Amino acid sequence: SEKQQSEKQQSEKQQSEKQQSEKQQLEKVKSEKKNILEANDINLKQLREILEKQKKNKGITEKEQYELDKYQMKNLAGVLQVVDIVNRKFSRRTKGKKLSIEKEDLKKGLSQVKKLTGLRGRFEFLKEKNPLIICDTGHNAEGIKEVLEMISKIKFKKLHFVFGVVNDKDPGKVLSMLPKTAKYYFTKADLPRSMNEKELKKLANKRGLKGAAYNNVALACVEAEKSAKKDDLIFIGGSTFVVADALKNHYK
Numbered sequence: 001s002e003k004q005q006s007e008k009q010q011s012e013k014q015q016s017e018k019q020q021s022e023k024q025q026l027e028k029v030k031s032e033k034k035n036i037l038e039a040n041d042i043n044l045k046q047l048r049e050i051l052e053k054q055k056k057n058k059g060i061t062e063k064e065q066y067e068l069d070k071y072q073m074k075n076l077a078g079v080l081q082v083v084d085i086v087n088r089k090f091s092r093r094t095k096g097k098k099l100s101i102e103k104e105d106l107k108k109g110l111s112q113v114k115k116l117t118g119l120r121g122r123f124e125f126l127k128e129k130n131p132l133i134i135c136d137t138g139h140n141a142e143g144i145k146e147v148l149e150m151i152s153k154i155k156f157k158k159l160h161f162v163f164g165v166v167n168d169k170d171p172g173k174v175l176s177m178l179p180k181t182a183k184y185y186f187t188k189a190d191l192p193r194s195m196n197e198k199e200l201k202k203l204a205n206k207r208g209l210k211g212a213a214y215n216n217v218a219l220a221c222v223e224a225e226k227s228a229k230k231d232d233l234i235f236i237g238g239s240t241f242v243v244a245d246a247l248k249n250h251y252k
Contacts, residue, residue: 076110079110080106083101083106086100086101087100087101120247121135121136121137121240121243121244121247122136122137123135123136123147123150124136126236126246126251127234127251129230130230131156131160131225131228131229131230131231131232131233131234132154132156132232132233132234133225133233133234133235133236133251134151134233134234134235134236135235135236135237135243135246135247135251136150136235136236136237136243137237137239137240137243138237139165139166139237139238139239139240140169140174141173141174141177144174144177144178144237144238145177147235147237148177148178148179151233151235154233156231156232156233157229157231157232158181158182158183158228158229158232158233159179159181159182159183159232159233159235160182160183160185160224160227160228160232160233160234160235161178161182161183161184161185161211161234161235161237162185162187162217162220162221162224162234162235162236162237162242162246163178163184163185163186163187163200163204163237163238163242164186164187164188164189164194164195164197164200164217164220164238164239164241164242165194165195165200165238165239165242166193166194166195166239166241167193167194167195167196168193171195171200171203171238172203172207174238175203175204175207175209176207178204178207178209180207180208180209180210182209183210183211183227184201184204184209184210184211184212185211185212185214185220185221185223185224186198186200186201186204186211186212186213186214186220187213187214187215187216187217187219187220187242188200188215188216188217188242189217189239189241189242189244189245190216190217190241190245191241193241194239194241197213197214197215198213200213201213216245216249217236217242217245217246217249217250218245218246218249218250221234221236221246221250221251222250
């Protein structure tokens with residue numbers, strides 16, 4: 001009918017306008033981030049060059065090349081904006097006296113984030129070989145997507161995935177993203193919010209993910225290490241709490 005046709009056209013128009021608005025907002029954010037980077041005279045290429053210089057001078061290890069990994073880079077504009085605000089406020093309060101964070105200090109700090117802050121669990125190398133073991137606190141679809149992209153850049157034979165989630169979030173979307181070729185060690189962190197490992201295993205099995213269930217993270221990590229060959233990769237994640245348990249109880 002004409003009414004249905006009109007409603008369909010109206011719906012398509014609204015959808016098109018919404019998509020256009022979202023695109024404009026995204027472009028605005030990109031522009032703002034670009035301006036912040038330029039205002040601070042810092043870009044990603046410069047930061048990577050700093051890491052390369054440090055590597056040649058034996059200032060960082062192989063695993064620390066990931067210190068400014070892809071998704072941490074995405075937070076850089078926000079960091080620079082905060083520094084800019086702090087610098088301007090200090091400048092006003094001290095009547096122009098030099099109490100600001102200098103650009104060279106900022107670059108140096110950004111190149112040594114883990115060393116200076118004690119930050120852990122962000123694509124952290126727990127063991128560098130025989131087998132390689134990495135953990136990351138990414139726990140939603142966006143975070144897991146970034147994690148999988150990072151993993152795809154690493155050479156290994158088989159992926160062993162120690163995985164756990166909380167029970168107040170639907171893990172369906174994340175589970176659907178995980179590789180079916182990996183071997184899974186479904187587990188739970190030591191807190192009430194954790195999803196039962198057997199329940200998680202059932203949900204994962206429905207999506208073609210195979211593995212066994214373990215009632216604590218340390219046990220899952222032990223079993224993964226027993227099963228993995230020297231050229232394999234063990235990854236620990238799915239929840240910040242799973243990573244915390246692994247760091248606390250198994251990889252101190």
